Amino acid sequence: MNLILGTAGHIDHGKTSLVKALTGIDTDRLKEEKKRGITIELGFAYLDLSCGNRIGIVDVPGHEKFINNMLAGAGGIDLAMMVIAADEGIMPQTIEHFGILSLLEIQHGVVVITKTDLVDADWIEMVKDEIREKFKGSFLENAPIIPVSAYTGAGIEELKQALSQIVSQVKAKKLSTPFRLPIDRVFSVDGFGTVATGTLIEGRVKVGENIMLYPTLETARVRSLQVHGTAVEKAVAGQRVAVNLTGIKKQQVMRGDTIAPATSMENSMMVDVKLNILKSSNRSVKNASRVHFYHGTKEILAKVILLAKDELEAGESAYVQFRFEEELALKVGDHFVIRFYSPLETIGGGVVLDANPVKHRRNQAAVISAMKIKENGTRKDKVLLAIFEQSKNLRDIDYIRDHIGNESITKELDELVEEKKIVQLSEGLYLSKEYLASLKNKLLKILREYHKTYPLKEGANREEVRGKLIPRASVAAIDSIINYFIDKKIVKWESEFISLPDFKVVYKEADTELLNEVEKLYKNGEFAPPSLDDLAKYYGKNKQYTGAITMLKKSGTIIALDLKYCIHKDYYQKALDLMNNYLKENDEIALGIYRDILGVSRKYAVALLEEFDKKRITKKVGEARRLYK
Numbered sequence: 344m345n346l347i348l349g350t351a352g353h354i355d356h357g358k359t360s361l362v363k364a365l366t367g368i369d370t371d372r373l374k375e376e377k378k379r380g381i382t383i384e385l386g387f388a389y390l391d392l393s394c395g396n397r398i399g400i401v402d403v404p405g406h407e408k409f410i411n412n413m414l415a416g417a418g419g420i421d422l423a424m425m426v427i428a429a430d431e432g433i434m435p436q437t438i439e440h441f442g443i444l445s446l447l448e449i450q451h452g453v454v455v456i457t458k459t460d461l462v463d464a465d466w467i468e469m470v471k472d473e474i475r476e477k478f479k480g481s482f483l484e485n486a487p488i489i490p491v492s493a494y495t496g497a498g499i500e501e502l503k504q505a506l507s508q509i510v511s512q513v514k515a516k517k518l519s520t521p522f523r524l525p526i527d528r529v530f531s532v533d534g535f536g537t538v539a540t541g542t543l544i545e546g547r548v549k550v551g552e553n554i555m556l557y558p559t560l561e562t563a564r565v566r567s568l569q570v571h572g573t574a575v576e577k578a579v580a581g582q583r584v585a586v587n588l589t590g591i592k593k594q595q596v597m598r599g600d601t602i603a604p605a606t607s608m609e610n611s612m613m614v615d616v617k618l619n620i621l622k623s624s625n626r627s628v629k630n631a632s633r634v635h636f637y638h639g640t641k642e643i644l645a646k647v648i649l650l651a652k653d654e655l656e657a658g659e660s661a662y663v664q665f666r667f668e669e670e671l672a673l674k675v676g677d678h679f680v681i682r683f684y685s686p687l688e689t690i691g692g693g694v695v696l697d698a699n700p701v702k703h704r705r706n707q708a709a710v711i712s713a714m715k716i717k718e719n720g721t722r723k724d725k726v727l728l729a730i731f732e733q734s735k736n737l738r739d740i741d742y743i744r745d746h747i748g749n750e751s752i753t754k755e756l757d758e759l760v761e762e763k764k765i766v767q768l769s770e771g772l773y774l775s776k777e778y779l780a781s782l783k784n785k786l787l788k789i790l791r792e793y794h795k796t797y798p799l800k801e802g803a804n805r806e807e808v809r810g811k812l813i814p815r816a817s818v819a820a821i822d823s824i825i826n827y828f829i830d831k832k833i834v835k836w837e838s839e840f841i842s843l844p845d846f847k848v849v850y851k852e853a854d855t856e857l858l859n860e861v862e863k864l865y866k867n868g869e870f871a872p873p874s875l876d877d878l879a880k881y882y883g884k885n886k887q888y889t890g891a892i893t894m895l896k897k898s899g900t901i902i903a904l905d906l907k908y909c910i911h912k913d914y915y916q917k918a919l920d921l922m923n924n925y926l927k928e929n930d931e932i933a934l935g936i937y938r939d940i941l942g943v944s945r946k947y948a949v950a951l952l953e954e955f956d957k958k959r960i961t962k963k964v965g966e967a968r969r970l971y972k
Contacts, residue, residue, distance in 0.1 A: 344515055345581030347542050348390075348506070349401045349420030351444055353434035357457035357493055358426045359386065362402050364493040365503065366390045387540075387583055389571045394507040399571065399583040401542070403440075417443055419525065419542030419639075421513050421581065423452035425483060429462045429490070432470050433477055439689050442621045445481060446692030447678045451513050452486050453505050454478070460492040516580030521607035522546030523674075524584060525639030529596045535566070537588045539596055541640065548584070548602075549577040555605040556596060557672035562605065563591035599641035601672060610670040615662070615697035616679065617718050618647075622658040624690045626683050629654045630705070634690070635682040636665060644668045645681075650703060651711055660693075662714040664703050673698040675717075676748050698746075722747070723755040727775075730765050734778035737813070737820045739771040768823040782824060783833055786812055790834065790843050799857070799890025801897075802835070802842030838897065848894070861891040865901050865911040870918055870941040870951075872910045904950040918951050919960070922968075931967040 350358040363369050368388035386402035401420060423444050427437055444452070454474055459467055467490050478484055487505045491498030528540040548554075552565045566589040568575050570582045578584040586602060601608070620628060628634070630653050636645040645665040652661050673679075673695050680692035696717040703710045713732070716724050725747040733743060744752050756773060759765045765773045774782075789811050793803045809821045829836045835844045864881075865872050873881070875892075882888045892909065895901045901909040910918070921940050925932050938948040952968055955961040961968040 344396055344510070344513070345399070345579055346396065346421040346510055346513055347399045347401060347419055347581060347583065348422055348424055349417055349444075349449075350403055350424050350426055351417075351437075351440035352426035353428070353431070353436040353440075356426050356428035356431065356434070356437075359402055360493040361424075361426060361455060361457055361491065362386070362388050362400055364491070364496065364499050366400065389583070390503070390506070392503060392507045392510065394510060396507070396510050397571070398506070398510060399542070399581075401583075417447060419544050420447075420449065421451070421516075422509055423449050423483075425452060425454045425486075427454065427456055427470065427474065428458045429456050429467055429470055430458055432473055438477075438623060441478070441481070441483070442623060442689055443680055443692070446619065446621070446680050446689075448694070450482055451509050452483050453502070453509060454483060454486050454488045455502060456488065456490040457493060459490045459497060460495050517545045518547055518580055520545045521604045522548040522580070522602075523608075524548065524586065524602040525641070526596065526598055526600045526602060527640045529593060529598060531593045532587070535587050537563075537591055537593045537596055538585055539588060539600075539602065540583070540585045541602070543578055543580050543582050543584050544639075545580045547577055547579050548586070553605065554586075554588070554602050555607075556591075557601045557603060557608050558610045558670040559595070559600060560610070561591055561595050563588040565589075599639070601639060601641075603672075608672040608674065609699055610672050611667075611699045612670060613664055613666045613700060613702065614671070614673055614695055615664050615700045615703075615714060615717070616693050616695055617660060617714075618655070618663040618681070618691055618693045619660045620655050620657055620691040621689065624657040624688070626688060626690050627654050627656045628681075628690065633684045635684065635687065636667065636671075637680040637682070637692075638671065638673060638677060641671060643671055644684075647681075648703070648705065650705055650707070650714070655691075662696075662711060662718075663693075664700065666702075675746060717747075722750070722752065723758060726752050726755040727759055727764055730759075730773050731775040731777065734774040737772065737774075737816050740773060741771065743773070766827070768827050769819070772820060772823055774824075779824075779827075782812065783828060786825075786828060786834060787843070790841065790846075794843065794846050796886060797890045799848055799887060800840070800893045801838055801848060802840030802846065804840060808841050848890075857887055858891050858894060861888055862895055862900055862911070865895075865909060866913065868911070869914050870910070871943045871947050872908060872914075874907050876907070902954075904954045908947070908950050910951070915951075919955070922955070922961075923970075926970055931964060931969045933967045937968075 350362065352358055366388040388400040388402065389397055390400060391397050403417065425441065427433060456467060456470055471488050474488055489498055489502045489505055491502055522543060523545050524541045524543045526539045526541045530538055532538055548565060548568065550565055550568055553562065554565060555562050565586055567587040568578050569585040570578050588596065628647055630647065630649040632647050634645055634647055636643050645667045648664040648666060649655065650662045650664060655661050675695055675698055677695040678692065679695065680689060682689050696714060713728055716728050720728070726743065729743045729746045733746065744750065760767055763776065765775055766779055767773050789808065790803065805822070805825065808825060809818065813821050825841065828834050832844060835842045878888055896903060896909065899912060901911055902915045903909050918941060922932060922937060925940065934945065934948055934952065937952065938945055941948055952961065956963055959971045962971045
């Protein structure tokens with residue numbers, strides 16, 4: 344099992360020295376860090392434990408000015424190593440880091456008392472008591488407390504043993520989901536190009552895979568991978584990974600971006616969450632206030648919309664919609680942290696309930712009810728709610744599954760279909776009964792209006808219905824809905840037309856006159872009939888002529904040559920006879936010759952010859968036609 348251990352604690356409490364004592368790796372790589380003796384950027388190391396596991400280590404800065412860097416490293420950790428110097432005890436950044444780890448819902452950790460060579464045994468016991476009291480009721484309440492000295496090496500082996508025991512308790516990462524890697528560092532390597540590093544938080548990534556950067560939606564390909572400095576063909580969740588990307592420049596990649604497969608995530612300008620304010624916070628959060636929002640390795644500004652309160656005090660929780668000032672890609676179940684806009688102080692955090700919500704109005708009972716289901720409902724409740732909310736978007740079942748946490752929902756779907764709460768329209772499309780009912784009413788209204796406008800047409804064609812029923816949706820999705828209503832005999836499908844079940848064309852005297860009039864126009868056109876555009880200009884606002892055309896086509900009185908032209912059956916037959924007579928004396932007929940025989944322009948001759956080709960009366964040979972044999 345691959346896991347990430349993150350350090351936490353106040354500045355100058357010996358986090359980096361402790362990591363070096365454990366691993367032999369100095370995680371301070373910058374000249375400025377060496378010069379000032381403090382960690383500024385994230386540092387990385389790894390440790391092989393006696394249990395057989397290799398854990399990656401993220402060493403975070405302890406200075407309050409670099410909390411944003413600490414947050415970038417904390418997002419991917421599985422267990423925490425809270426570091427407290429024996430000579431100083433618990434300090435402000437100890438508390439802030441502890442709050443951040445709690446908000447991220449880290450479940451496992453160890454507390455390390457460093458610099459024990461500077462104090463006596465009684466002092467160490469006093470620090471232990473302070474630690475137990477401070478972390479009572481938290482995930483560190485029963486964590487082992489290990490006194491060590493990075494200077495003398497005392498306690499280092501005991502710490503390694505404690506870590507071996509803890510890692511066996513940590514829940515394994517999700518490997519079956521699409522991979523996701525929040526980027527915390529980007530650089531270039533001569534001869535290789537762009538390299539991005541980060542903690543792979545879920546899934547597997549392989550050399551050669553195509554990837555997408557979120558939220559920029561830039562694309563690239565994985566040229567090579569390294570895990571702890573070793574080249575690998577694939578990396579799995581829980582590993583620190585360096586990804587060499589090809590097809591993209593270093594300037595197009597930045598810290599805070601996320602590497603994932605194309606279409607596996609979706610950018611959003613808002614997110615629904617359960618927000619928890621730290622008990623230790625000195626600030627309250629008011630509705631519409633601006634905050635710094637931290638997710639993965641990304642920091643953006645957001646507006647807080649409190650959905651049922653006007654203000655949140657320390658220790659309180661509420662359902663909230665964050666509205667971002669730029670796009671961000673998240674997933675349900677992700678954790679986040681917020682800091683006060685100014686001054687920068689960590690005030691709260693929580694978990695994502697909906698990564699792509701609609702904009703909510705405040706103080707709406709239905710919104711709060713839905714939030715409660717998203718937080719604490721059964722999986723079946725969540726599936727039903729997701730389908731109810733996403734039906735109007737015709738989301739497929741893969742999206743619904745991801746929307747509630749990427750778990751199998753086959754059992755829940757089958758039960759909901761059996762209970763008639765949802766309807767399966769195709770293999771991947773399920774809709775709520777409420778949305779289907781609204782579509783049924785809309786379709787019936789469309790057809791009623793259509794029959795009223797075009798009483799001589801047997802009905803609307805599918806393309807007309809698609810465009811009016813659900814504009815801009817996929818043809819496959821809309822057709823599955825139309826077919827459902829046809830199967831249920833809610834509408835009728837005959838002769839390529841969709842109509843109300845009881846609709847029939849009823850001729851009136853005026854209709855017969857119109858039919859005769861339109862037929863006469865085509866007959867008078869001879870081999871150069873009017874186009875549909877010509878008829879539209881001729882009849883103006885009177886659209887009844889289109890029904891007459893449909894009826895004349897159905898009866899065979901006129902014959903469609905293409906989407907633009909029809910020809911009267913008498914002149915169609917004459918045109919065919921003239922061609923056959925010519926071909927009795929000649930092997931083939933050229934377009935120009937046929938045009939002259941008919942005495943029309945080229946476009947009419949082309950339309951006729953192409954229709955003969957479709958019916959396999961003729962076949963095109965070069966620029967001429969021969970009889971089809």
